Amino acid sequence: MRDIVLNVNGKTRHARIEERTLLVSLLRDTLGLTGTHVGCDTSQCGACVVSIEGETVKSCSVLAATLPDGTAISTIESLATSDALHPMQQAFSECHALQCGYCTPGLVITAIDIVRKNPEGLTPDLIRKELKGNICRCTGYLNIIQAIMRGAAAMGVPTLAAEGEAQ
Amino acid sequence: MNEFQIIRPAALSDAVAAFNDAEEAMYLSGGMTLIPSMKARLAAPQLLIDLSGLPEMQGISDSGLSLRIGAMTRWAEILRSDVVAGAIPELARLVGQIADRHVRNRGTIGGSIANNDPAADCPAAVLGLGATLITDRREIAADDFYLGLFTTALEEDEILVAIDFPKPQAAAYAKHPHPASGYAVAGVMVARMAQGWRVAVTGAGADGAFRLTELEAALQSGPVEAALEKIDVSAIQVLNEPAFPADFRRQLILWLARESLGRLAV
Ligand SMILES: Cc1cc2nc3c(=O)[nH]c(=O)nc-3n(C[C@H](O)[C@H](O)[C@H](O)COP(=O)(O)OP(=O)(O)OC[C@H]3O[C@@H](n4cnc5c(N)ncnc54)[C@H](O)[C@@H]3O)c2cc1C
Ligand code: FES
Ligand code: FES
Numbered sequence: 503m504r505d506i507v508l509n510v511n512g513k514t515r516h517a518r519i520e521e522r523t524l525l526v527s528l529l530r531d532t533l534g535l536t537g538t539h540v541g542c543d544t545s546q547c548g549a550c551v552v553s554i555e556g557e558t559v560k561s562c563s564v565l566a567a568t569l570p571d572g573t574a575i576s577t578i579e580s581l582a583t584s585d586a587l588h589p590m591q592q593a594f595s596e597c598h599a600l601q602c603g604y605c606t607p608g609l610v611i612t613a614i615d616i617v618r619k620n621p622e623g624l625t626p627d628l629i630r631k632e633l634k635g636n637i638c639r640c641t642g643y644l645n646i647i648q649a650i651m652r653g654a655a656a657m658g659v660p661t662l663a664a665e666g667e668a669q
Numbered sequence: 670m671n672e673f674q675i676i677r678p679a680a681l682s683d684a685v686a687a688f689n690d691a692e693e694a695m696y697l698s699g700g701m702t703l704i705p706s707m708k709a710r711l712a713a714p715q716l717l718i719d720l721s722g723l724p725e726m727q728g729i730s731d732s733g734l735s736l737r738i739g740a741m742t743r744w745a746e747i748l749r750s751d752v753v754a755g756a757i758p759e760l761a762r763l764v765g766q767i768a769d770r771h772v773r774n775r776g777t778i779g780g781s782i783a784n785n786d787p788a789a790d791c792p793a794a795v796l797g798l799g800a801t802l803i804t805d806r807r808e809i810a811a812d813d814f815y816l817g818l819f820t821t822a823l824e825e826d827e828i829l830v831a832i833d834f835p836k837p838q839a840a841a842y843a844k845h846p847h848p849a850s851g852y853a854v855a856g857v858m859v860a861r862m863a864q865g866w867r868v869a870v871t872g873a874g875a876d877g878a879f880r881l882t883e884l885e886a887a888l889q890s891g892p893v894e895a896a897l898e899k900i901d902v903s904a905i906q907v908l909n910e911p912a913f914p915a916d917f918r919r920q921l922i923l924w925l926a927r928e929s930l931g932r933l934a935v
Pocket of ligand 2: 539540541542543544545546547548549550551560561562563
C-alpha cells in the first residue's frame with residue numbers, strides 16, 4: 503500500500519492504494535468519478551482517456567502509484583458547470599455525435615485537447631488522424647468529426663472544410 | 670494483475686542491484702507494452718523498477734555528427750523536439766506513425782527498442798541508420814543488437830540508457846500499417862549515409878528486423894532508378910499469415926522501398 507496525493511479536477515485528493523492500482527480504478531472505484539469508462543483490456547479503445555498535466559493518456563494503462571505527488575488530472579467531470587455544458591459537450595449533443603455514449607467521455611477529453619494543440623486551425627483530415635486512439639462502435643465517426651469542428655469553432659479555433667467535404 | 674512493489678531508483682547502479690536482488694523484477698518505462706501484458710497476466714513481476722528517475726536516460730542532444738536520445742524519452746517529446754527536427758527529420762516522421770496520440774504521450778523509445786516487437790516501427794530506424802545502443806555497461810552496434818522476435822543482445826539485467834543515431838545524408842521511411850492494430854505489416858527505411866547505403870525492413874521478417882543487403886548492394890553499384898529492378902527477394906524469410914502471406918509481404922517490401930526511394934529523390 504502507499505499514500506498518494508493528486509490534484510483531480512482542481513481538488514487535492516489523498517488516497518491509500520495498492521501499488522497495482524490503475525489510474526482508471528483510482529478514479530472510478532476510490533474517488534467515485536465514474537464518467538471515465540473502461541472499454542477494453544488491450545489499451546486500444548480510448549474510452550478511459552483523461553488528461554495528465556495537459557496531455558491525454560489512457561488511464562487504464564497508467565499505474566497511479568507512479569504519478570508524482572501533486573500531478574494534475576482532469577476527467578470528463580471537470581467540464582460542465584451546474585448550468586452549462588462545455589462547448590465541446592454542447593457540440594457533441596447538437597451534432598448527435600453519440601449513440602450509446604460509452605466512448606464519449608474519452609472522445610470529448612481528446613477533442614478538447616486536439617483543439618488546444620492546434621490553435622492555428624482544424625481540418626476533418628487532421629481530426630481523423632488524431633482520433634486514431636479512440637474507437638466508437640456506434641456512430642461511424644462522421645458526426646463526431648462534425649461535432650469537433652463545431653466545438654472548435656465555439657472555442658474560438660478556426661476550422662477549414664477539406665476539399666469536397668461538407669462542413 | 671498480481672500484486673507487486675514499485676521502486677523508483679535515482680541511480681543506474683541501484684536499479685541493476687534491485688533487479689538482481691529481487692526474485693522476479695522487470696524494468697518499467699512508459700508501460701504501454703508492459704502494463705497491458707501484466708493485465709493479461711502474460712507478465713507477472715513481483716517488483717517493478719520505474720526508470721523515470723534516472724537523469725542519464727533523459728534528454729535529446731545533437732553532437733554534430735549524431736543525435737543522442739535518452740531511452741526514457743517519450744514518443745511525444747521526440748515529435749515536439751526542434752533538435753530532432755533539425756538533425757534527423759525522418760525520425761520524427763517515423764515516430765508520428767507509431768500508435769496513437771495517447772500512447773505516444775507515455776510510450777518511450779527505449780522501452781520500444783528493448784521490447785523488440787517484430788511489428789514495431791523503431792527497429793527500421795535503429796538498423797537503417799546504424800545506431801549505437803548505449804547501455805549501463807557497454808555500447809552495442811545496431812547490427813549486433815537484434816537477435817530475433819522479442820529478443821535483443823541486452824542481458825537480462827541490462828538497461829538501455831540512450832540511443833545514438835548517426836545523421837544520414839538523406840533518409841526515408843515508408844510503412845504499411847496493419848488496418849486494425851496500426852503496427853507495421855512491413856516498414857522500410859532507406860538511408861544514404863556517409864559510408865554508403867543502408868536499407869532496413871521491420872514488420873515483415875520471420876526473425877524480426879533485418880537489413881535488405883541485396884538492395885544496399887544494388888544501390889551502391891548502380892543508379893538508384895535501376896536498383897529495384899535488379900534485386901531478387903524470393904529467398905528472404907518473411908512472416909507468413911493468412912491475411913498477409915509471404916509472397917504479398919515480399920512484394921510489399923519492394924513497394925515500400927520504391928516509395929522510400931521516391932521520397933529521397935524529391
Ligand atoms: C494501442 C497501442 C498501439 C501501438 N502501436 C504501435 C505502433 O504502431 N508501432 C510501434 O512501434 N509500437 C506501437 N505500440 C507500442 C508502443 O510504441 C510502446 O510505447 C512500446 O512498445 C514500449 O515502450 P514503453 O516505454 O511503453 O515500454 P514498457 O512497456 O515500459 O516496457 C516494455 C519492455 O521493455 C523493458 N524495458 C523498458 N525500458 C527498458 C530499458 N530502458 N532497458 C531495458 N529494458 C527496458 C520492460 O521491462 C518491458 O519488458 C503500441 C502500443 C499500444 C498500446
Ligand atoms: S479502456 Fe483504456 S484503452 Fe480501452
Ligand atoms: S457512441 Fe457507442 S461507442 Fe461511441
